[in-house]
Amino acid sequence: MWRESLGDVVTGPWRPPASYAALHAVETSLGRPLPTALRSLLLETDGMEGPYGEDIVWPAGRILDDNLAFRTRPEFRSLYRPFDPLLFFGDNGGGDQFAFVQDLGDGSVHVWDHETDERGLVAPDLGSYLRGALGSDGEDWYR
Template identity: 55%
Template sequence: MWRELASEYPEVELRDPVGPDALTAIEEQLGQPLPAPLRELLMETDGIEASYGTEVVWTAEKTLEENHAFRNNEQFRNLYMPFESLMFFGDNGGGDQFAFVRTPARDEIFVWDHETDSRTWVASSLESYLRSALGRDGEDWYR
Protein backbone atom coordinates (compact mmCIF):
# COMPACT_ATOMS: atom_id res chain seq x y z
CA MET A 1 0.00 0.00 0.00
CA TRP A 2 2.68 2.54 1.05
CA ARG A 3 4.91 2.03 -1.99
CA GLU A 4 1.93 2.49 -4.28
CA LEU A 5 0.86 5.66 -2.49
CA ALA A 6 4.34 7.19 -2.64
CA SER A 7 4.83 6.25 -6.28
CA GLU A 8 1.85 8.47 -7.18
CA TYR A 9 4.17 11.45 -6.67
CA PRO A 10 7.09 12.31 -8.96
CA GLU A 11 10.63 12.55 -7.62
CA VAL A 12 9.93 10.32 -4.62
CA GLU A 13 12.75 7.98 -3.63
CA LEU A 14 11.86 4.63 -2.09
CA ARG A 15 14.29 2.21 -0.47
CA ASP A 16 14.47 -1.50 0.21
CA PRO A 17 12.27 -2.60 3.12
CA VAL A 18 13.63 -3.06 6.61
CA GLY A 19 13.22 -6.35 8.46
CA PRO A 20 11.05 -6.89 11.53
CA ASP A 21 14.10 -7.48 13.75
CA ALA A 22 15.31 -3.90 13.15
CA LEU A 23 11.88 -2.56 14.04
CA THR A 24 11.72 -4.65 17.21
CA ALA A 25 15.14 -3.28 18.17
CA ILE A 26 13.82 0.29 17.81
CA GLU A 27 10.86 -0.53 20.05
CA GLU A 28 13.09 -2.13 22.67
CA GLN A 29 15.61 0.71 22.69
CA LEU A 30 12.98 3.45 22.83
CA GLY A 31 10.75 1.55 25.25
CA GLN A 32 7.56 1.95 23.22
CA PRO A 33 5.96 0.29 20.21
CA LEU A 34 6.17 1.79 16.76
CA PRO A 35 2.81 3.01 15.50
CA ALA A 36 1.33 0.24 13.33
CA PRO A 37 1.15 2.40 10.16
CA LEU A 38 4.81 3.42 10.51
CA ARG A 39 5.86 -0.18 11.11
CA GLU A 40 3.97 -1.28 7.98
CA LEU A 41 5.50 1.51 5.89
CA LEU A 42 9.06 0.70 6.97
CA MET A 43 8.48 -2.96 6.11
CA GLU A 44 7.64 -1.83 2.55
CA THR A 45 10.25 0.93 2.15
CA ASP A 46 12.90 2.02 4.63
CA GLY A 47 11.91 5.69 4.49
CA ILE A 48 10.58 8.07 1.86
CA GLU A 49 12.58 10.93 0.43
CA ALA A 50 10.79 13.67 -1.49
CA SER A 51 12.15 16.28 -3.87
CA TYR A 52 15.16 18.30 -2.72
CA GLY A 53 16.15 15.51 -0.32
CA THR A 54 13.39 16.14 2.22
CA GLU A 55 13.09 13.06 4.41
CA VAL A 56 9.31 12.84 4.68
CA VAL A 57 9.73 9.49 6.47
CA TRP A 58 13.11 8.66 7.96
CA THR A 59 14.84 5.33 7.68
CA ALA A 60 14.43 2.97 10.61
CA GLU A 61 18.01 3.72 11.65
CA LYS A 62 17.48 7.48 11.60
CA THR A 63 14.18 7.11 13.47
CA LEU A 64 16.03 5.39 16.30
CA GLU A 65 18.98 7.81 16.24
CA GLU A 66 16.88 10.98 16.21
CA ASN A 67 14.45 9.85 18.91
CA HIS A 68 17.31 8.72 21.11
CA ALA A 69 19.11 12.04 20.58
CA PHE A 70 16.03 14.16 21.34
CA ARG A 71 15.29 12.21 24.51
CA ASN A 72 18.84 12.22 25.84
CA ASN A 73 20.19 15.64 24.92
CA GLU A 74 20.85 17.58 28.15
CA GLN A 75 20.50 20.97 26.43
CA PHE A 76 17.11 19.94 25.01
CA ARG A 77 15.95 18.99 28.52
CA ASN A 78 16.63 22.56 29.62
CA LEU A 79 15.05 24.19 26.55
CA TYR A 80 12.03 22.07 25.63
CA MET A 81 9.16 20.07 27.07
CA PRO A 82 9.96 16.33 27.30
CA PHE A 83 10.04 14.30 24.09
CA GLU A 84 9.34 10.83 25.52
CA SER A 85 5.66 11.00 24.58
CA LEU A 86 6.52 11.60 20.91
CA MET A 87 7.98 9.32 18.27
CA PHE A 88 9.57 11.43 15.56
CA PHE A 89 9.67 9.87 12.09
CA GLY A 90 10.28 12.65 9.53
CA ASP A 91 11.05 16.31 8.99
CA ASN A 92 10.43 19.23 6.67
CA GLY A 93 14.07 19.91 5.86
CA GLY A 94 14.02 23.15 7.84
CA GLY A 95 14.11 21.97 11.46
CA ASP A 96 10.51 21.04 12.20
CA GLN A 97 9.90 17.36 13.01
CA PHE A 98 6.83 15.17 12.49
CA ALA A 99 5.76 12.69 15.13
CA PHE A 100 3.18 10.32 16.44
CA VAL A 101 2.07 10.79 20.05
CA ARG A 102 2.84 7.55 21.89
CA THR A 103 1.52 8.25 25.38
CA PRO A 104 -1.34 7.93 25.05
CA ALA A 105 -0.88 6.17 21.71
CA ARG A 106 -2.52 7.96 18.79
CA ASP A 107 -2.33 7.45 15.04
CA GLU A 108 -2.57 11.17 14.29
CA ILE A 109 0.45 13.18 13.17
CA PHE A 110 1.78 16.23 14.99
CA VAL A 111 4.51 18.68 14.08
CA TRP A 112 7.08 19.89 16.58
CA ASP A 113 8.16 23.44 15.80
CA HIS A 114 11.85 23.77 16.64
CA GLU A 115 11.58 27.53 17.23
CA THR A 116 8.61 27.59 19.61
CA ASP A 117 8.54 24.02 21.01
CA SER A 118 4.87 23.83 19.98
CA ARG A 119 3.36 20.46 19.16
CA THR A 120 0.50 20.90 16.71
CA TRP A 121 -1.86 18.42 15.05
CA VAL A 122 -1.37 18.32 11.26
CA ALA A 123 -2.91 15.09 9.94
CA SER A 124 -5.42 12.46 11.00
CA SER A 125 -3.29 9.57 9.75
CA LEU A 126 0.03 8.65 8.19
CA GLU A 127 -1.70 8.38 4.81
CA SER A 128 -3.13 11.89 5.12
CA TYR A 129 0.29 13.20 6.20
CA LEU A 130 2.01 11.60 3.20
CA ARG A 131 -0.54 12.93 0.73
CA SER A 132 -0.05 16.44 2.12
CA ALA A 133 3.74 16.29 2.44
CA LEU A 134 4.30 14.76 -0.99
CA GLY A 135 1.57 16.58 -2.85
CA ARG A 136 2.33 20.18 -1.96
CA ASP A 137 5.24 22.39 -2.93
CA GLY A 138 7.30 24.06 -0.23
CA GLU A 139 8.49 23.00 3.17
CA ASP A 140 5.68 24.62 5.19
CA TRP A 141 2.60 22.81 3.81
CA TYR A 142 1.38 22.17 7.37
CA ARG A 143 1.16 25.81 8.47
Protein backbone atom coordinates in the same frame (compact mmCIF):
# COMPACT_ATOMS: atom_id res chain seq x y z
CA MET B 1 -0.23 -1.58 0.63
CA TRP B 2 1.66 1.73 0.73
CA ARG B 3 3.10 1.37 -2.76
CA GLU B 4 -0.39 0.99 -4.18
CA SER B 5 -1.98 3.77 -2.13
CA LEU B 6 0.82 6.30 -2.73
CA GLY B 7 1.94 5.31 -6.21
CA ASP B 8 0.34 8.37 -7.76
CA VAL B 9 2.29 10.85 -5.58
CA VAL B 10 5.69 9.16 -5.12
CA THR B 11 8.10 10.64 -7.65
CA GLY B 12 11.34 8.90 -6.73
CA PRO B 13 12.34 5.30 -6.25
CA TRP B 14 11.25 3.32 -3.21
CA ARG B 15 14.01 2.40 -0.79
CA PRO B 16 14.56 -1.22 0.22
CA PRO B 17 12.48 -2.23 3.26
CA ALA B 18 13.72 -2.02 6.83
CA SER B 19 14.59 -5.33 8.41
CA TYR B 20 12.53 -6.87 11.17
CA ALA B 21 15.69 -6.73 13.31
CA ALA B 22 16.00 -2.96 12.78
CA LEU B 23 12.36 -2.39 13.74
CA HIS B 24 12.76 -4.64 16.79
CA ALA B 25 15.81 -2.59 17.84
CA VAL B 26 13.79 0.64 17.60
CA GLU B 27 10.91 -0.77 19.61
CA THR B 28 13.12 -2.37 22.24
CA SER B 29 15.39 0.64 22.70
CA LEU B 30 12.51 3.13 22.87
CA GLY B 31 10.39 0.86 25.04
CA ARG B 32 7.25 1.00 22.90
CA PRO B 33 5.94 -0.60 19.74
CA LEU B 34 5.99 1.49 16.61
CA PRO B 35 2.60 2.73 15.44
CA THR B 36 1.11 0.09 13.14
CA ALA B 37 1.00 2.37 10.09
CA LEU B 38 4.64 3.44 10.47
CA ARG B 39 5.77 -0.13 11.01
CA SER B 40 3.98 -1.32 7.88
CA LEU B 41 5.45 1.57 5.84
CA LEU B 42 8.99 0.82 7.02
CA LEU B 43 8.51 -2.82 6.03
CA GLU B 44 7.89 -1.58 2.47
CA THR B 45 10.48 1.22 2.37
CA ASP B 46 13.09 2.19 4.95
CA GLY B 47 12.30 5.88 4.82
CA MET B 48 10.91 8.25 2.20
CA GLU B 49 12.30 11.34 0.58
CA GLY B 50 10.04 14.29 -0.12
CA PRO B 51 9.96 16.40 -3.28
CA TYR B 52 12.70 18.73 -2.02
CA GLY B 53 15.11 16.10 -0.67
CA GLU B 54 13.81 16.20 2.90
CA ASP B 55 13.35 12.92 4.75
CA ILE B 56 9.61 12.93 5.32
CA VAL B 57 10.05 9.47 6.84
CA TRP B 58 13.41 8.58 8.32
CA PRO B 59 15.04 5.18 8.00
CA ALA B 60 14.58 2.98 11.08
CA GLY B 61 18.14 3.61 12.27
CA ARG B 62 17.63 7.36 12.26
CA ILE B 63 14.28 7.03 14.02
CA LEU B 64 16.10 5.22 16.81
CA ASP B 65 19.14 7.51 16.95
CA ASP B 66 17.26 10.80 16.79
CA ASN B 67 14.62 9.80 19.34
CA LEU B 68 17.29 8.66 21.78
CA ALA B 69 19.17 11.93 21.26
CA PHE B 70 16.07 14.06 21.82
CA ARG B 71 15.26 12.19 25.01
CA THR B 72 18.74 12.11 26.53
CA ARG B 73 20.62 15.29 25.56
CA PRO B 74 20.96 17.37 28.74
CA GLU B 75 20.80 20.71 26.91
CA PHE B 76 17.38 19.80 25.47
CA ARG B 77 15.94 19.37 28.98
CA SER B 78 16.56 23.03 29.75
CA LEU B 79 15.33 24.29 26.37
CA TYR B 80 12.25 22.20 25.58
CA ARG B 81 9.32 20.40 27.11
CA PRO B 82 9.84 16.61 27.45
CA PHE B 83 10.05 14.59 24.25
CA ASP B 84 9.15 11.23 25.82
CA PRO B 85 5.54 11.20 24.53
CA LEU B 86 6.71 11.92 20.97
CA LEU B 87 8.00 9.44 18.43
CA PHE B 88 9.82 11.50 15.82
CA PHE B 89 9.94 9.92 12.37
CA GLY B 90 10.57 12.66 9.79
CA ASP B 91 11.34 16.30 9.14
CA ASN B 92 10.65 19.15 6.75
CA GLY B 93 14.29 19.80 5.86
CA GLY B 94 14.24 23.10 7.74
CA GLY B 95 14.41 21.90 11.35
CA ASP B 96 10.80 21.05 12.19
CA GLN B 97 10.20 17.41 13.10
CA PHE B 98 7.15 15.21 12.57
CA ALA B 99 6.01 12.81 15.26
CA PHE B 100 3.31 10.58 16.60
CA VAL B 101 2.12 11.49 20.09
CA GLN B 102 2.29 7.99 21.49
CA ASP B 103 0.12 8.73 24.51
CA LEU B 104 -2.77 9.65 22.19
CA GLY B 105 -2.60 6.34 20.34
CA ASP B 106 -4.82 7.64 17.55
CA GLY B 107 -2.22 7.58 14.77
CA SER B 108 -2.36 11.32 14.19
CA VAL B 109 0.78 13.11 13.02
CA HIS B 110 2.04 16.23 14.78
CA VAL B 111 4.78 18.74 14.09
CA TRP B 112 7.32 20.02 16.59
CA ASP B 113 8.57 23.51 15.77
CA HIS B 114 12.26 23.61 16.64
CA GLU B 115 12.27 27.37 17.19
CA THR B 116 9.24 27.74 19.47
CA ASP B 117 8.79 24.24 20.96
CA GLU B 118 5.19 24.41 19.73
CA ARG B 119 3.55 21.10 18.91
CA GLY B 120 0.51 20.85 16.69
CA LEU B 121 -1.63 18.52 14.65
CA VAL B 122 -0.62 18.12 11.01
CA ALA B 123 -2.67 15.17 9.77
CA PRO B 124 -5.18 12.68 11.17
CA ASP B 125 -3.08 9.71 10.04
CA LEU B 126 0.15 8.70 8.33
CA GLY B 127 -1.46 8.36 4.89
CA SER B 128 -2.80 11.93 4.97
CA TYR B 129 0.58 13.19 6.20
CA LEU B 130 2.40 11.41 3.36
CA ARG B 131 0.01 12.69 0.70
CA GLY B 132 0.39 16.25 2.05
CA ALA B 133 4.18 16.07 2.21
CA LEU B 134 4.62 14.35 -1.16
CA GLY B 135 2.20 16.68 -2.92
CA SER B 136 3.63 19.83 -1.34
CA ASP B 137 5.08 22.89 -2.96
CA GLY B 138 7.43 23.81 -0.14
CA GLU B 139 8.86 22.87 3.23
CA ASP B 140 6.06 24.56 5.17
CA TRP B 141 3.17 22.74 3.46
CA TYR B 142 1.63 21.83 6.84
CA ARG B 143 1.13 25.38 8.12
